Amino acid sequence: MKISVVGTGYVGLVTGVSLSEIGHTVTCIDIDQAKIETLKKGISPIYEPGLEKMMLDNMDENRLFFTTDFLKGFKNPDVIYIAVGTPENEDGSANLAFVEQVALDIAHYVNKDTIVVTKSTVPVGTNHKIKQIIDFHLKMDVKIEVVSNPEFLKEGSAIRDSFQGDRIVIGADSDEASTIIEEINKPFGVPVYKTDIRSAEMIKYASNAFLATKISFINEISNICERVGANVEEVATGMGLDKRIGNQFLNAGIGYGGSCFPKDTKALIQIAGNVHYDFELLKGVVEVNKKQQRLILDKLHDLFMSIHGKKVAVLGLAFKPDTDDMREAASIVVTEYLVENGAEVVAWDPVAAHNAKHILREEIKYVDAIEEALGGSDVVLILTEWNQVKNLDPKVFLLMNDPIVIDGRNCFKLGEIQKYNVEYHSVGRPSVLRRKVFL
Ligand SMILES: NC(=O)c1ccc[n+]([C@@H]2O[C@H](COP(=O)([O-])OP(=O)(O)OC[C@H]3O[C@@H](n4cnc5c(N)ncnc54)[C@H](O)[C@@H]3O)[C@@H](O)[C@H]2O)c1
Numbered sequence: 560m561k562i563s564v565v566g567t568g569y570v571g572l573v574t575g576v577s578l579s580e581i582g583h584t585v586t587c588i589d590i591d592q593a594k595i596e597t598l599k600k601g602i603s604p605i606y607e608p609g610l611e612k613m614m615l616d617n618m619d620e621n622r623l624f625f626t627t628d629f630l631k632g633f634k635n636p637d638v639i640y641i642a643v644g645t646p647e648n649e650d651g652s653a654n655l656a657f658v659e660q661v662a663l664d665i666a667h668y669v670n671k672d673t674i675v676v677t678k679s680t681v682p683v684g685t686n687h688k689i690k691q692i693i694d695f696h697l698k699m700d701v702k703i704e705v706v707s708n709p710e711f712l713k714e715g716s717a718i719r720d721s722f723q724g725d726r727i728v729i730g731a732d733s734d735e736a737s738t739i740i741e742e743i744n745k746p747f748g749v750p751v752y753k754t755d756i757r758s759a760e761m762i763k764y765a766s767n768a769f770l771a772t773k774i775s776f777i778n779e780i781s782n783i784c785e786r787v788g789a790n791v792e793e794v795a796t797g798m799g800l801d802k803r804i805g806n807q808f809l810n811a812g813i814g815y816g817g818s819c820f821p822k823d824t825k826a827l828i829q830i831a832g833n834v835h836y837d838f839e840l841l842k843g844v845v846e847v848n849k850k851q852q853r854l855i856l857d858k859l860h861d862l863f864m865s866i867h868g869k870k871v872a873v874l875g876l877a878f879k880p881d882t883d884d885m886r887e888a889a890s891i892v893v894t895e896y897l898v899e900n901g902a903e904v905v906a907w908d909p910v911a912a913h914n915a916k917h918i919l920r921e922e923i924k925y926v927d928a929i930e931e932a933l934g935g936s937d938v939v940l941i942l943t944e945w946n947q948v949k950n951l952d953p954k955v956f957l958l959m960n961d962p963i964v965i966d967g968r969n970c971f972k973l974g975e976i977q978k979y980n981v982e983y984h985s986v987g988r989p990s991v992l993r994r995k996v997f998l
Pocket residue numbers: 565566567568569570571588589590591594642643644645657660661678679680681710711712713714818819
């Protein structure tokens with residue numbers, strides 16, 4: 560099939576690369592000239608294991624192209640995927656300006672019957688709106704079908720998720736369009752679930768909201784564990800053995816971040832509000848997450864009367880490991896507080912530092928080695944569970960003045976850390992207090 564993908568963010572690029580990998584001819588279009596130039600050179604603008612190599616291979620095979628030229632990009636595709644951003648408006652609702660612009664562009668350029676597939680996460684009713692916009696502005700007498708095909712990839716494992724995902728959801732009004740999209744996806748070998756458009760749009764928001772709920776739930780349990788002397792890891796393991804609960808997304812920590820959960824939970828609250836439904840449970844999930852992102856600061860406060868002049872090492876800046884994405888990362892809230900309160904912040908992240916420099920306070924110093932961050936610091940905060948951190952020999956903390964570790968991601972086993980003269984505080988687990996705190 561000849562496919563055009565509009566938008567080369569995480570979703571657009573992974574969609575383009577994976578569809579070309581299974582044999583389709585794909586042209587990816589973006590309005591961002593610099594990004595397209597980078598892509599044409601075979602360089603992936605995002606850090607995603609396995610993506611760049613697969614991209615290069617398909618470019619070499621002449622199955623994958625990049626352009627900013629809509630005339631070229633929309634030259635006779637059978638299918639056009641919309642994968643542009645749907646960021647958050649000030650009131651939490653989804654901003655559909657980019658999606659609507661693409662609908663107008665499609666109406667302007669398309670010259671044959673085409674299926675338009677929406678990968679972007681959009682509120683219920685948007686696909687029908689896209690069809691209305693296109694039909695109203697069409698220049699040629701052609702037939703357009705819209706299909707909702709929400710994306711479920713996780714950053715950092717996006718390629719694996721494309722080929723080994725749990726399901727592909729296809730929402731369509733037309734059986735013919737639905738079958739064509741099913742055929743296109745067949746080589747992925749992932750189970751397909753076909754439904755109507757509105758339900759497909761809702762499946763995406765409901766899935767993200769449910770996962771966010773699981774995280775806020777276990778974070779609330781972890782806060783209670785800390786107060787009653789239980790260990791949240793033991794609790795999550797014991798809960799997860801029940802197949803009805805499942806053991807995934809029960810890692811307590813300093814809350815969820817990223818480009819999806821924060822904005823999609825707020826958008827679903829808005830979607831409900833628009834039909835006069837108060838989604839109280841999800842509002843609670845969002846509030847709990849806000850509180851949880853500041854947990855590490857509360858712990859810091861319990862230990863230090865003031866952090867003014869203290870050297871604070873921060874390990875991990877990305878919202879999760881294996882990505883350089885800084886969107887809604889807990890490090891934004893945490894480092895802002897540290898700098899604002901006069902701490903000297905030294906940060907380490909293996910891949911996100913280049914993005915962090917544009918987002919975080921300029922007072923922050925970045926280092927390439929964990930040891931450099933730790934050397935002479937008063938306290939270390941672990942914000943992302945990078946393997947480089949999880950695999951550290953805890954004796955490296957002895958490089959600090961008076962080793963105090965506040966671990967927001969439970970990277971170390973308590974039994975392991977107890978062997979060293981290190982004070983260790985984590986999330987929902989008993990603290991390891993090996994020394995008195997002198998302030
Ligand atoms: N990032 C994820 O992990 C993920 C996963 C599943 C679903 N989603 C959803 O997929 C959508 C895209 O997410 P993303 O993170 O890839 O977005 P992004 O903001 O990183 O990238 C969007 C890209 O679209 C381009 N663009 C904007 N307007 C355009 C236009 N008119 N024509 C051509 N290109 C245009 C931008 O230049 C940008 O490169 C969102 O709705 C998001 O909620 C994201």
